[in-house]
Amino acid sequence: MWFRRKTSKPPSRKPIARSQAGLYDPDAQTRVDRVRLPVDLLTYGMRIVKLDRPWTEVPVLFQGFTLDNDHQARILRQYCEWALVEGDEHVLAEALARVTSHKQRTANPLPETRSLAEEIPRANRVWGKTQAFVEQITLAIEQGNDLNLQDARPVIRECVESVKANASAMFWMSRIKSRDAYTAEHCLRVAIFTVAFARFLGLPEEDLETAGMCGLLHDLGKLKVPDEILNKPGALSPAEYAIMQQHTTFGYELLKSDPNLDPIIGDVTRHHHERLDGRGYPQQLEEWQISRFARLVSIVDAFDAMTSDRCYRDGIPASDAIRVLYRNRGRQFDADMVEAFIRMVGIYPPGTLVELNSGEVALIVAVHPGKKLKPRIEILMDANKKPVTPRIVDLANPTADEQLAINHPLPDGAFGISLENRVQQLVTGHRVYPS
Structure with missing residues (x-):
């Protein structure tokens, strides 16, 4: 027991x-x-x-x-x-x-106080604001200027408020990715998912900002890694890999310059690549030496890294990344946290484009931890792949004449449906139909 x-x-x-x-x-x-x-x-x-x-x-x-x-x-x-x-x-x-x-706290969906359509405009604005902050920090590090990392907290606070209103809105934003801006966007996505995951695990609201700060700043040290190593199109040599591993120490040293930051942020930056089996880096910590927040961020970090396109490779589907996390639970990742994370993101994470058994095409709106194959969806095309007025359907609670199910996921852009375009439609209120 x-x-x-x-x-x-x-x-x-x-x-x-x-x-x-x-x-x-x-x-x-x-x-x-x-x-x-x-x-x-x-x-x-x-x-x-x-x-x-x-x-x-x-x-x-x-x-x-x-x-x-x-x-x-x-x-x-x-x-x-x-x-x-x-x-x-x-x-x-x-x-x-x-x-x-x-x-049993992770058996229930994240609570929502606003619909996805209501929250998307704010999520879009907050996403852009946070992205601008990350770009500002990146420029400061590249130019050797002093960092004012306390400016991150009010930015993260707005992210927290959006996640609390409807986490799926920020999840949708996180799926709109740029191959050429991986490091900056990766930090932003990890921050968002870390806030949501901390909330899903039941941490009190006063912890969510700090958790978000941990996610936002966890890879800051990569900005100190030479670009020819960071974005090398092929496999790294042992010497190059050793330099890449130093990003955790580089980041930790950068954060030490700000005595006002919560110590756990530096801990996560330094230890998010440690493993429960003692084979991580930079210190090969034992299981009992890895903090709770570092374990949390390590899962989010790995999931986003696996599912993101890089300059040298394409990302893998979310379902494949989930299998990797599950296979490595207890060795690399905290087993209980991995299982909770899978319940939060589902088999088809929010923002995934799918085809239904009816032939209709839909976007995943939100998932249910206890019903991973039956998320809430927004149907955008009929069985003939013709645009329809968007309608929300909860696959876990279908009507008598709607026995819908997901056949398979689709790549973003299939049948002319782009998640980025759908977000802009919700932001502007104008529907643009695929040609």
Whole structure:
């Protein structure tokens, strides 16, 4: 079992001082219990006895402390998966009662407060604004100018707001890719997917901006790698590959120049290519040394890298990338996170063009974690491949006369349907029919 409960020995019924959060009643006779809990379920007043990694791997002041502020809780969420805690039996019982629902948090779709059509215009604007910021940072590094990375936070904040309203809008934007602008767009896409993934995993809203910053800045060091290596059309030599691997250290050194950045951002930049089996780089860390946020970003980073066109190769289909992630779970990637990520993006990620068993053509609007083959779609063409007025259909809840299913995915641009054009139609409100 993941969670084990045991009573401290010898059992005691000594009164416990009231914590700052008022979790304990000093006038009551209580028993001190110990349980292992996910860090997301920790509350004020719990004494942190042990972590899932050595204390030296987590930037906390003391080895063993009573949780009493948001800063401590945030650090534990960034670096750890679970903690052994000690506290009043009633308080711990309440936390244990929430474990089941916590483990089921990735069984439900990301919540939406706006429709895709409503959110696309803002997502388009925020995407462009964030892309301009990345280009500004790129130019500053190339010219050797000082970086003001704090400017990234308000940009990421707008991304978070869009993802919270409707993540599929930003997912659509992320599928419009330029082969010649891979590094900048890759950082932006990883930021978006990291925000969405952190939210899907149930992290609180105060963590989403920091998670997005980790994604946006994780590959900053690649801008220090010589272009002839970064964009080499063929295989890298061992010496070239060694230089390429240094991008994690280059990025870490760049981020160290800004003392105001959250330390986890530098940790992710340095360690997003570490592996659970100890065969990653740059430090060949053991499984227990890799932070939670680094594990999260490593999955998103790999997925986007595999599915993106580069100057020297074409990207692979999302379904193939998902198979690679699944095959390498537990060795390269965190197994639980991989399975959660697959539930979030689905077999056919939002923005994928598909042909239905009816012959109709549609775009994937949103996926359902428990019904991967039955996403919500927008039908754009009839069975004769003629444009129709777009209509939304939820394949998981079809009407009596609609037993639709996906036959297979199509390449973007098939039958004259371009995701980029569809986005622009939603932004401008003008429909452009394929010829």
